[in-house]
Amino acid sequence: MIAFATATPWSGVPSLLLPALGQTAAMVGIVMSIVIALGLPLGLLIFNTSPRGLAPHQSLHASVSWIANLGRSLPFLVLMATVIPFTQLVVGTTIGIKAAIIPMSLAGIPFFARLVENAIREIPRARLDVGIASGASRLQVIRTIQLVEALPGIVAGLALNIVAMIEYSAIAGAIGAGGLGYLAVNYGYEQFDGHIMISCIVVLVLIVQFVQFSGDRIVRSLIH
Amino acid sequence: MIEVSALTKRYGSLTVLDGIDFSVEAGEIAAVVGPSGAGKSTLARCINLLEQPTSGSILVNGQDLTSLSRGELRTARRAIGTVFQSAGLLARLTAAENVALPLRYLNMPHEGRVQRVRDLLDRVGMLHRASHYPAQLSGGQQQRIGLARGLALKPSVLLADEPTSGLDPQTTASILALLAELRDELRVAVVLITHEMDVVRCVADSVAQLDHGRIVEQGRVADVVRASDSPLSRALLPVPPSAEPTDAPNVWQLRYERTDVDPAWLTSASRELDADIEVLAGLIETVGGETAGRLKVRIERALPPARIEQAFAARGIRATRSATPEEEVDIAASALVRSAA
Numbered sequence: 001m002i003a004f005a006t007a008t009p010w011s012g013v014p015s016l017l018l019p020a021l022g023q024t025a026a027m028v029g030i031v032m033s034i035v036i037a038l039g040l041p042l043g044l045l046i047f048n049t050s051p052r053g054l055a056p057h058q059s060l061h062a063s064v065s066w067i068a069n070l071g072r073s074l075p076f077l078v079l080m081a082t083v084i085p086f087t088q089l090v091v092g093t094t095i096g097i098k099a100a101i102i103p104m105s106l107a108g109i110p111f112f113a114r115l116v117e118n119a120i121r122e123i124p125r126a127r128l129d130v131g132i133a134s135g136a137s138r139l140q141v142i143r144t145i146q147l148v149e150a151l152p153g154i155v156a157g158l159a160l161n162i163v164a165m166i167e168y169s170a171i172a173g174a175i176g177a178g179g180l181g182y183l184a185v186n187y188g189y190e191q192f193d194g195h196i197m198i199s200c201i202v203v204l205v206l207i208v209q210f211v212q213f214s215g216d217r218i219v220r221s222l223i224h
Numbered sequence: 225m226i227e228v229s230a231l232t233k234r235y236g237s238l239t240v241l242d243g244i245d246f247s248v249e250a251g252e253i254a255a256v257v258g259p260s261g262a263g264k265s266t267l268a269r270c271i272n273l274l275e276q277p278t279s280g281s282i283l284v285n286g287q288d289l290t291s292l293s294r295g296e297l298r299t300a301r302r303a304i305g306t307v308f309q310s311a312g313l314l315a316r317l318t319a320a321e322n323v324a325l326p327l328r329y330l331n332m333p334h335e336g337r338v339q340r341v342r343d344l345l346d347r348v349g350m351l352h353r354a355s356h357y358p359a360q361l362s363g364g365q366q367q368r369i370g371l372a373r374g375l376a377l378k379p380s381v382l383l384a385d386e387p388t389s390g391l392d393p394q395t396t397a398s399i400l401a402l403l404a405e406l407r408d409e410l411r412v413a414v415v416l417i418t419h420e421m422d423v424v425r426c427v428a429d430s431v432a433q434l435d436h437g438r439i440v441e442q443g444r445v446a447d448v449v450r451a452s453d454s455p456l457s458r459a460l461l462p463v464p465p466s467a468e469p470t471d472a473p474n475v476w477q478l479r480y481e482r483t484d485v486d487p488a489w490l491t492s493a494s495r496e497l498d499a500d501i502e503v504l505a506g507l508i509e510t511v512g513g514e515t516a517g518r519l520k521v522r523i524e525r526a527l528p529p530a531r532i533e534q535a536f537a538a539r540g541i542r543a544t545r546s547a548t549p550e551e552e553v554d555i556a557a558s559a560l561v562r563s564a565a
Binding site: 124129131133134135136140144145148149152223224 | 269272274298299301302304306308309310311312313314315316317325326328329330357358359360373376377
């Protein structure tokens with residue numbers, strides 16, 4: 001074992017790590033609920049205003065698409081700094097978990113929307129046309145065909161998105177958001193605490209592997 | 225029944241369909257043929273209004289689909305069942321759930337729906353596959369499920385877009401037999417989009433050839449094959465290739481012009497001309513319920529052409545001297561289409 005000058009003893013690690021893990025889970029959980037609630041409709045809107053969609057609308061498609069790209073084009077750290085006034089306006093603070101949720105959601109929503117759009121675009125044209133040709137309303141087509149056939153792709157996208165949000169939550173540690181990232185930066189990096197650093201890394205790797213593994217399993221069970 | 229008139233579809237400056245007129249009666253299978261890019265798929269998508277035509281009208285049971293609002297169109301579309309190329313089954317639904325889909329859109333009550341789905345699956349011989357997913361079914365079985373789904377709302381028109389493409393000959397034959405059965409028993413008007421001439425000859429009552437967005441030839445299949453020597457006619461009933469060059473001396477092309485050609489014409493013509501007649505290649509088939517034939521023969525004696533023409537004409541057969549070089553190309557091309565199909 002490598003010896004670190006100021007390392008927290010191994011026995012003291014769990015009491016720091018577990019609360020941080022809880023904070024990360026809470027942050028990612030809240031953000032993902034917002035991301036799904038807003039990203040899914042946004043993805044449906046992007047696809048269905050496209051030429052292949054249920055209500056093609058060139059200018060609406062172009063503008064929604066542009067906004068979605070805007071959210072994805074900034075590095076997360078830059079995005080976080082850019083939206084500080086907005087964050088202050090919405091949650092009333094610019095530090096802590098509450099403050100991290102805003103930039104994380106702004107990054108996650110367009111990302112998820114694109115994943116949803118892609119998943120629907122993968123569906124062969126004849127399958128998308130079946131509903132219309134059978135006299136379905138547009139809402140029925142979305143509910144019974146687009147979402148059903150794209151579900152494996154959407155779940156795969158969800159796993160990808162959760163992993164990205166775990167990563168962003170760690171970056172958000174820089175603004176004191178708490179969680180594993182905060183722990184790694186403030187104890188591990190700033191105070192040269194090797195035990196905390198190693199523990200954070202191991203836990204993050206395990207979480208990401210677990211999320212991806214579960215995602216793949218669910219996707220497989222959804223494909224017939 | 226369905227009546228398409230002056231149907232035109234343009235994308236910007238590109239005209240994909242240019243004044244299409246055709247109609248299909250109840251209990252009739254009308255084939256639309258043509259090379260890829262001729263506009264067949266666009267025509268199919270216009271007929272059930274998946275694409276809005278630029279101009280023209282589509283009358284189904286007397287109602288013009290192009291004049292309807294979106295809500296009215298939803299209802300009117302139920303009169304047109306669609307069978308898609310490669311079936312278009314939803315991968316995450318079972319065969320039964322796929323067939324039930326149009327009924328769900330109608331909010332049909334559960335019990336009625338279950339019974340109707342059973343009937344439909346039974347109709348296409350797929351009851352024993354009701355709970356299978358599409359990936360567990362063969363191409364032919366998937367197409368049967370697609371047909372059952374197309375029939376779910378008891379349509380008066382069935383639109384089949386390349387329903388046999390990619391299927392082996394045996395499976396193709398069984399799907400076509402099923403189509404003919406539906407035509408005869410349910411009296412649906414079937415619009416059959418295909419590029420396979422065998423399919424047309426086997427099951428269609430009428431045929432329209434589409435080329436560059438226009439119908440270049442159309443008519444009853446039996447008439448087209450018998451009464452003309454057009455490219456479509458030769459493509460429908462091609463003379464198989466033979467080793468003998470067509471312009472060799474004493475080689476003649478024969479085409480059945482009447483439906484009542486005496487099957488013993490070869491012997492009787494040979495006797496009348498006092499010459500052996502050697503069949504080099506040929507195809508005699510029942511097309512649209514009537515006998516049609518096209519052959520290449522060699523007459524083993526130099527005779528005045530007029531005499532030969534007359535002898536065959538008396539038997540309801542049109543005899544022509546060797547094909548011109550461009551006809552040769554046509555025949556070769558149609559043979560290619562056949563072997564590709």
